[in-house]
Amino acid sequence: MILEDFGYNQRIEALRAGQQLNTFELGRVISEHKGRYTVRCEKGIFDAEITGNLRFSALSREDYPAVGDWVALNIYEPDFSIIHSVIPRFSTIARQAPGAKRALQVIAANVDYALLIQAVDRDFNLNRLERYLTICNSSRVNPIIVLTKTDLIGETAKTALISRIKERINDVPVLALSNVTGNGLDELTRLIEKGKTYCLLGSSGVGKSTLINSLSGKQTMSTGAICQHSNRGRHVTSHRQLIVLENGGLLIDNPGMREVGVVDTNQGLETTFDDIVRLSENCKFSDCTHTIEAGCAVLKAVENGTIDPAAHENYLKLEKEKAFFETSLIERKKKEKMFGKTVKDYYKKKVKGKEQ
Ligand SMILES: Nc1nc2c(ncn2[C@@H]2O[C@H](COP(=O)(O)OP(=O)(O)O)[C@@H](O)[C@H]2O)c(=O)[nH]1
Numbered sequence: 001m002i003l004e005d006f007g008y009n010q011r012i013e014a015l016r017a018g019q020q021l022n023t024f025e026l027g028r029v030i031s032e033h034k035g036r037y038t039v040r041c042e043k044g045i046f047d048a049e050i051t052g053n054l055r056f057s058a059l060s061r062e063d064y065p066a067v068g069d070w071v072a073l074n075i076y077e078p079d080f081s082i083i084h085s086v087i088p089r090f091s092t093i094a095r096q097a098p099g100a101k102r103a104l105q106v107i108a109a110n111v112d113y114a115l116l117i118q119a120v121d122r123d124f125n126l127n128r129l130e131r132y133l134t135i136c137n138s139s140r141v142n143p144i145i146v147l148t149k150t151d152l153i154g155e156t157a158k159t160a161l162i163s164r165i166k167e168r169i170n171d172v173p174v175l176a177l178s179n180v181t182g183n184g185l186d187e188l189t190r191l192i193e194k195g196k197t198y199c200l201l202g203s204s205g206v207g208k209s210t211l212i213n214s215l216s217g218k219q220t221m222s223t224g225a226i227c228q229h230s231n232r233g234r235h236v237t238s239h240r241q242l243i244v245l246e247n248g249g250l251l252i253d254n255p256g257m258r259e260v261g262v263v264d265t266n267q268g269l270e271t272t273f274d275d276i277v278r279l280s281e282n283c284k285f286s287d288c289t290h291t292i293e294a295g296c297a298v299l300k301a302v303e304n305g306t307i308d309p310a311a312h313e314n315y316l317k318l319e320k321e322k323a324f325f326e327t328s329l330i331e332r333k334k335k336e337k338m339f340g341k342t343v344k345d346y347y348k349k350k351v352k353g354k355e356q
Pocket residue numbers: 148149150151152177178179180202203204205206207208209210211222223224225226233234236237256
């Protein structure tokens with residue numbers, strides 16, 4: 001197998017060039033599990049860990065390898081390789097990790113398309129779709145919305161759900177399919193291109209792993225029965241994983257994510273809510289918060305029905321969440337930097353002490 005089959009292309013080559021990595025093997029991280037990585041190289045598949053140096057110089061979790069990353073590594077034995085460095089990414093899908101720390105968590109790297117998956121049953125939720133969409137727009141990853149489990153509802157209900165999405169979300173393709181009947185699978189297969197990477201995003205139990213199995217025609221992924229009480233799937237996919245389809249498309253499965261806090265470094269919100277942002281140029285005050293101000297063009301549009309009140313509300317919520325995260329991120333980076341410096345100073349002193 002050659003690296004191109006795993007998505008290696010000119011873009012990655014350009015990012016790799018100039019890094020003086022000629023003495024290393026190059027590979028793509030295809031799975032990650034508790035700090036251990038599986039890397040696909042030209043010579044085969046290898047288990048790997050990161051160098052102490054990489055761990056030491058990593059300022060935040062972003063700097064660690066993630067599924068989809070291209071890495072330079074030394075192969076010592078089949079189950080012992082060391083990742084020396086991560087090739088800069090052309091895209092990074094990240095979220096705020098759940099828990100008090102609100103750290104940034106990389107979901108996948110070097111992704112071309114995200115398949116935003118929702119089941120047509122109780123999982124369907126437009127606010128959550130906008131949330132995922134914001135993450136994609138911020139990562140410069142192209143979104144494709146995929147509704148699953150259409151076998152559970154009638155044709156009319158399905159069409160109604162698709163229209164509801166299209167009324168609220170512009171210019172994003174929407175597909176609907178069933179893994180049970182196979183309906184709609186062809187349409188998705190036709191979209192998938194060789195050498196492009198697709199990351200599946202969506203709640204637990206919506207059928208992500210089943211979809212990968214349907215597309216690959218193999219039982220690669222383990223899937224879970226739905227718990228009758230909560231209507232949620234059990235967490236069967238325990239870690240992220242990249243697989244290659246027969247037509248050359250590359251899919252990244254993800255464990256279900258209960259919380260997807262937005263991380264927005266590249267104006268993802270502005271893209272997702274472009275209608276609102278465009279309107280806000282006509283607000284009376286340049287620092288309008290679009291909540292109570294007189295002369296707010298956004299509020300006016302909500303009143304006269306041009307903007308869906310639910311979209312407006314979700315926009316404000318995500319904007320707030322983003323601002324909060326950014327402030328805490330700056331604080332944390334400062335602290336981490338200070339801590340890193342303290343540690344480095346300590347070692348420097350220690351080395352000096354020995355030399356004397
Ligand atoms: N009715 C129906 N059930 C599905 C469909 N796709 C998946 N399922 C079921 O939903 C449950 C969760 O699927 P799974 O692929 O593990 O979801 P994941 O957590 O998103 O990976 C399993 O019991 C699947 O058999 C579908 O299209 N229709």
